[in-house]
Amino acid sequence: MLRLSRISMHQWLFGLSLALIALLDPIGLASSTDDASARWLNRLLASGYADAGQRQVVVVLIDDSYLLRNDTYWPLPYNEQSKLFKRLLAYRPGAVFIDLLYSHDHSRTVPGQAPRMESQVLANVFERYRQQGIPLMLANSGLERGSEGAVNVLPRLAQVSTPALVSWSGYGSQYPLAVPTPLGVLETPALQLYREYCRRHTCASLPADAMAAAQRPPMTVQWGVHQSPLQAQVSDIGACTVPGLVDQLMQAVFWKLGNNAQSNCPYNLTLSASDLEVTDPDDQALIRQLLQGKLVLVGAHISGTGDVTLSPLHGKIPGVYLHAMALDNLIDWGMDYYRATPSLAELGIPFTGSVDVLDLIELALLGVITLLKGTLEAPLFSVTGNGQRARMRLEPLGAWVVVLVLLSGLSVGLWLNNYTPANFLGLLLLSLTLFSARIQALFENRAPNHSEFSTQGTQR
Structure with a gap:
């Protein structure tokens, strides 16, 4: 039987922490990477202006x-x-x-x-x-x-x-x-x-x-x-x-x-x-x-x-x-002209401060990143039957590619509608940081181990 594995409490806390950082913007970190992403996209598109x-x-x-x-x-x-x-x-x-x-x-x-x-x-x-x-x-x-x-x-x-x-x-x-x-x-x-x-x-x-x-x-x-x-x-x-x-x-x-x-x-x-x-x-x-x-x-x-x-x-x-x-x-x-996505307050939603539509989309992407990170530590799906247990795991590089595709699709969609880009650099670097240990371990496991060798003579 296929069933959704339970996400651990520390993963929920981790995701909540990311959401608070994105919304509250302590020490201006999110704003800085937002501006850097906008400058990066401007450089990318300037030749076709x-x-x-x-x-x-x-x-x-x-x-x-x-x-x-x-x-x-x-x-x-x-x-x-x-x-x-x-x-x-x-x-x-x-x-x-x-x-x-x-x-x-x-x-x-x-x-x-x-x-x-x-x-x-x-x-x-x-x-x-x-x-x-x-x-x-x-x-x-x-x-x-x-x-x-x-x-x-x-x-x-x-x-x-x-x-x-x-x-x-x-x-x-x-x-x-x-x-x-x-x-x-x-x-x-x-x-x-x-x-x-x-x-x-x-x-x-x-x-x-x-x-x-x-x-x-x-x-x-x-x-x-x-x-x-x-x-x-x-x-x-x-x-x-x-x-x-x-x-x-x-x-x-x-x-x-x-x-x-x-x-x-x-x-x-x-x-x-x-x-x-x-x-x-x-x-x-x-x-x-x-x-x-x-x-x-x-x-x-x-x-x-x-x-x-x-x-x-x-x-x-x-x-x-x-x-x-x-x-x-x-x-x-x-x-x-190019502009930021409308804020929730402009859409008539009270008590939302300066939170805008793009903030919610980026929060959803952070949720996806958190979920993908969880699949690298525990399987997202478990398959059970006849006492046997099989697991479906997502490769670390595959998880990062999923994030990259989602970010690219979001940025292109915003650009086509003349909206400022998502925090592409911030989310990309965050996802790379979260997946880096698993990606490194993946390459280490695949690399041949040259440090082990036999000290015994040839068997006859």
Whole structure:
């Protein structure tokens, strides 16, 4: 007769311990492996990332070479900014986001001029081109002016621009579309620029307003790795490298061995602010072709400044690229961008905290791992009859392969539905650790024993 063997109490306790660790996340272990799994999958899929957004998004960087070329300093004086943005806006971009902070007026005193006139001149430049139909967004912290940590736009600049939220908390490494703030619900730069894109292109349904956008799940930004084909027309890309898939996977797993597997040039088409100063008609025509009608994000790459973001494919890069890549994701996928699975609370199940659907699926996988581990210590099924007892055992390698297949199937299913992956690395390493002793014993039992030999002579 076939019957299910009883699982011992220590196996039940072991499974319960795994479940508590997965749900309560002590010392952030589960969260760390979750993030590592997401980075690992991004590396795996980056080579096939679509280029629809890449053709619409341009990053303009104010860098050290621009400061040296113009014999100026940082923060860039307002009169220099006025020249820079007049050059940029004259190329008629579709919309512009400026990832610079204007919280304190540092206008210089000029004899014969009214106080703080330099910032007013910059505001006049913004207003002139806004009236010509070029939307302009300026970075904002969303805090009341004068409060601690507030980094808001100067009032005279705020009157001629739209605030774009660049500071938030409680979202981990994810990118929200909009966030409630003391100033009201503010949208982030990616969504604001995407709205401008959708004015000229056919898009799926957008959130009706900022409040509706705040109800949408935050985005798990996916990064591309291959440069724009147009980049070679404006800069030397001879030193740019794109590591192979194997190198990137090894870097994702053994990240402490160095960053040789990181791409050293950004995915988004990037211009230096110096490129806007060209005077040759052919060069100006090229810059116009690259900027006209495009979604432009202006940021800074100045030595000693701390505005950086961490890309799983490029390492530390200027923070403006996070907004550029989030915008790129929206152009590629619309509102079906990559995101975490919904939480149980969002599905109307009370008292579940931040537990989401994927947590329950991973708990089920942990149960399978615990059950398989039990079959290696005691048989899952017993066959009895006529006083004889036979046992059916699952081989250790077979058990691990079962886990690998289940994890792979789950990750592929989530990816096809634009959800963040399961904690692939955490569950895989956990299962390998649990089965390692049995796998090692299996190979030791199969290996020939060369240490035993006969000391007796040959029998005749």
